[in-house]
Amino acid sequence: MAKQKSGISMVRDSSRKLTPLQHFWRDKWLLLLLLPTIVALILFNYVPMYGLAMAFQNYKIGSPIIAFDGSVEWVGLKHFKDFITSIFFTRVFGNTLRLSFENILFGFWVPILFALLLNEIKTKWYKKITQTFVYLPYFVSTVIVVSILMNMVSSEGVVNRLIMFFGGKSIPFMQKAEYFDFLYIVSQIWQTFGYSSIIYLAGIASIDPTLYEAATIDGGHRLHMMWHITIPGILPTAITLLILAIGGVLGSNTDKILLMYSAPLYSKADVIGTYVYRIGLVNAKYSYTAAVGLFSNVVSFILVFGANMLSRKFTDYSLW
Amino acid sequence: MAKLLERDLIPKQNRIKQGSTLVTAAIYLFVGITALITLYPFILIFSNSISNPIECAANSIWLLPKGFSLKAYAQILNNDTIGRTFLNSVFYTVTITFLSVMNAVFAGYSLSVSGLFGRKYIVIFIMIPMFFSAGLIPTFITISRYGMFNTLWAIILPQIVSVWNIILARTYIHGLPGALKEAAIIDGASDFDVIFRIVIPLSKPIIAVLSLYTALGVWNQWFNFLVYTPTLDDWHPLQMFLAKMLIWGNMNAVLKLEGNVDPELIKNKLLFAAVNSQLKYAVIMVSSIPIIMVYPFVQKYFIQGALLGSLKE
Numbered sequence: 106m107a108k109q110k111s112g113i114s115m116v117r118d119s120s121r122k123l124t125p126l127q128h129f130w131r132d133k134w135l136l137l138l139l140l141p142t143i144v145a146l147i148l149f150n151y152v153p154m155y156g157l158a159m160a161f162q163n164y165k166i167g168s169p170i171i172a173f174d175g176s177v178e179w180v181g182l183k184h185f186k187d188f189i190t191s192i193f194f195t196r197v198f199g200n201t202l203r204l205s206f207e208n209i210l211f212g213f214w215v216p217i218l219f220a221l222l223l224n225e226i227k228t229k230w231y232k233k234i235t236q237t238f239v240y241l242p243y244f245v246s247t248v249i250v251v252s253i254l255m256n257m258v259s260s261e262g263v264v265n266r267l268i269m270f271f272g273g274k275s276i277p278f279m280q281k282a283e284y285f286d287f288l289y290i291v292s293q294i295w296q297t298f299g300y301s302s303i304i305y306l307a308g309i310a311s312i313d314p315t316l317y318e319a320a321t322i323d324g325g326h327r328l329h330m331m332w333h334i335t336i337p338g339i340l341p342t343a344i345t346l347l348i349l350a351i352g353g354v355l356g357s358n359t360d361k362i363l364l365m366y367s368a369p370l371y372s373k374a375d376v377i378g379t380y381v382y383r384i385g386l387v388n389a390k391y392s393y394t395a396a397v398g399l400f401s402n403v404v405s406f407i408l409v410f411g412a413n414m415l416s417r418k419f420t421d422y423s424l425w
Numbered sequence: 426m427a428k429l430l431e432r433d434l435i436p437k438q439n440r441i442k443q444g445s446t447l448v449t450a451a452i453y454l455f456v457g458i459t460a461l462i463t464l465y466p467f468i469l470i471f472s473n474s475i476s477n478p479i480e481c482a483a484n485s486i487w488l489l490p491k492g493f494s495l496k497a498y499a500q501i502l503n504n505d506t507i508g509r510t511f512l513n514s515v516f517y518t519v520t521i522t523f524l525s526v527m528n529a530v531f532a533g534y535s536l537s538v539s540g541l542f543g544r545k546y547i548v549i550f551i552m553i554p555m556f557f558s559a560g561l562i563p564t565f566i567t568i569s570r571y572g573m574f575n576t577l578w579a580i581i582l583p584q585i586v587s588v589w590n591i592i593l594a595r596t597y598i599h600g601l602p603g604a605l606k607e608a609a610i611i612d613g614a615s616d617f618d619v620i621f622r623i624v625i626p627l628s629k630p631i632i633a634v635l636s637l638y639t640a641l642g643v644w645n646q647w648f649n650f651l652v653y654t655p656t657l658d659d660w661h662p663l664q665m666f667l668a669k670m671l672i673w674g675n676m677n678a679v680l681k682l683e684g685n686v687d688p689e690l691i692k693n694k695l696l697f698a699a700v701n702s703q704l705k706y707a708v709i710m711v712s713s714i715p716i717i718m719v720y721p722f723v724q725k726y727f728i729q730g731a732l733l734g735s736l737k738e
Contacts, residue, residue, distance in 0.1 A: 132542040134616045138531040145586040153559035153567040225452045235460035246645035252671035261484040303731040385562045398560030
C-alpha cells in the first residue's frame with residue numbers, strides 16, 4: 106500500500122500526461138474513499154429523483170417506476186392540474202408563505218437588536234451567562250419545544266392562569282386556528298434568536314476597533330457609534346441573511362407544525378410539507394403528493410438559486 | 426488588552442460621552458431580563474418536576490418548586506420503556522455521528538487533493554442533492570422498494586452521507602498547510618498514512634464541530650422514525666417516545682405503568698394520579714439532561730459551528 110504515491114499535488118501536476126485510465130488508476134485509493142458517498146447519494150438521492158416519474162402516473166405499490174408495457178398508467182400533468190385547481194393549492198402555499206414572511210418580519214431583526222445590545226455589555230461574566238441562557242433553546246428538540254409550549258398555553262398552563270388571575274377567560278390556544286401563527290412565530294423566535302445573534306456578534310467583533318477609537322476622540326457617543334459604525338459594519342451580513350431567508354420561504358418547519366397542529370388548525374397551519382405527509386403517507390395518495398412535492402421543490406429551487414445569485418452579486422457571500 | 430489600555434488613555438471628558446450610566450444600566454437590565462424570560466420555560470419545567478406531586482397536579486407552580494419530591498424521577502428510572510428508548514437514542518447518535526463524520530473526513534480529504542481524477546464532476550454530483558431533493562414521497566417509495574421500510578437501515582444508511590459535512594471538512598482540510606502532506610509523501614507515506622497521521626490529528630477542531638452538530642441533530646430527530654419505522658416501537662428513540670407521550674397524549678399506553686408501580690403509590694390513589702401528572706415534566710428533564718450537561722463544555726464548538734455556516738469557498 107505504501108509504495109504507490111498518489112495523493113500528492115507534485116505528482117498530480119503531471120496529470121496532463123496521463124491517459125484517463127492511468128489517471129483513474131493512480132487515484133484509485135482516493136476514489137475509493139469517495140465510493141460510500143457516491144453510492145449513498147445514488148441510492149438515497151438520485152434513485153428517488155428517478156422515482157419522481159410517479160408524479161406523472163397513477164403509481165401503485167409494487168408496480169415498476171417506469172415501464173411502457175401497460176403496467177404503468179401514465180396520466181401526464183393531471184396531478185399537477187388537480188393540485189393547482191384545488192382549494193389546497195392556495196391554502197398550503199398561502200400558509201407556507203404567510204408563516205415564512207411573518208417569521209422574517211417579526212423574527213429577523215430580533216437577533217440583530219440583541220447582538221447590538223449584548224455588544225454594549227462589557228462585564229465578561231454577565232455577558233457569558235446571558236449568552237449561555239439565550240443559546241440554550243436552540244439545542245432542545247422540536248418535540249420538547251412543542252410540548253413545553255402546549256403545556257404553557259394549556260387550560261391549566263401558566264398563560265391561562267395568568268389570564269384568569271387578571272379576570273380574563275381561559276383561551277383554548279391549541280384548538281383555535283387564529284392563535285396558531287402567534288404561537289408558531291413566538292416559539293420560533295424564542296428558539297432561534299439567541300443562536301442567530303452569534304453571527305452578528307462575530308460581525309461586530311470583526312469591525313476595526315480604531316473606528317470606534319476615532320469616533321470616541323471626535324466626541325461621538327454610543328448611539329452615534331452604533332448607527333454610523335456598528336450597523337453599517339453588520340449590514341452586509343444582515344442583507345445576505347435576509348436574501349437567503351427570502352430564498353427559503355417555501356421551506357417551513359414541517360416537523361414542528363406536524364407536532365403542533367390538529368384538524369381544527371389545518372386551515373391556518375397546513376403547509377406544503379405537512380400536506381404532503383398527511384395526504385401522501387397517511388392517505389397513501391403517492392402520485393398526487395409526489396406531484397405536489399415536485400412542484401414545490403422546483404419553485405423552491407428557483408427561489409433559492411435566484412437568492413444565491415442575488416446574494417453573490419450584491420454581497421460577496423453565497424451558499425456555495 | 427492593548428486596546429483597552431489605549432481607551433483608558435483617552436481623556437475622561439470624551440469617555441463620558443460614550444454613554445450615560447443610566448442607559449448602560451437599562452441595557453444590562455434589558456439583556457438580563459431577556460435572558461431570564463428565555464430561560465423561564467425550562468425553570469418552570471424543572472420546578473414542576475421536583476415539586477411535591479400534589480402541588481404540581483394542582484398547577485400552583487409559577488417559578489420556584491413547592492415542596493420536594495423525586496417520585497416522578499423514580500417512576501421514570503423504574504420504567505423499562507423509557508430506559509430502552511433512551512439507549513436507542515444513544516445508539517443512533519453514536520453510530521450515525523461516527524459513520525457520518527468519518528465519511529466526511531475521508532471524502533473531504535479526497536476532494537481536497539488537487540488534480541483528483543474527475544474532481545469537478547464529482548463535486549457537481551455531490552452538490553446537486555443540496556439544491557434539489559426528490560421530496561418525501563419518492564424517497565419514501567424508493568426506500569420501501571429496497572425493503573428497508575420498518576427497519577433500522579432506513580434510518581441509518583441515508584444519514585451516513587452528509588453533503589454539508591463533506592463540504593465543511595473539505596474546506597478545512599484544503600486549508601491545512603500543504604507542506605506537511607508533501608513532506609510525508611516524499612517520505613513514502615500513502616494516502617491512508619496522510620489521513621490518519623496528518624489530516625485527522627490536524628483536523629480535530631472541525632471533527633469536534635461536525636460531530637457535535639451531527640450528534641445534536643440525530644439526538645433530536647423523530648420525523649424520519651415516524652415515516653420510515655412507524656411501528657418498530659422497540660427501536661424508537663427518546664424523541665419519538667416523547668412525541669407519543671407528551672403530544673399525542675397516550676401516556677399510560679406508552680408507559681405501561683401498571684407493571685412497575687411503587688407499592689406506596691397503589692395505596693394512595695390521589696398521590697398516584699398526582700405523580701402521573703408530574704411524569705411529563707420529569708420526562709422532559711431526563712431527555713434534556715444529556716444536552717444541558719454537555720452544553721456548557723461544548724458551547725465554544727457550537728459557536729464555531731454557527732460561524733462555519735458562513736464559511737465561503
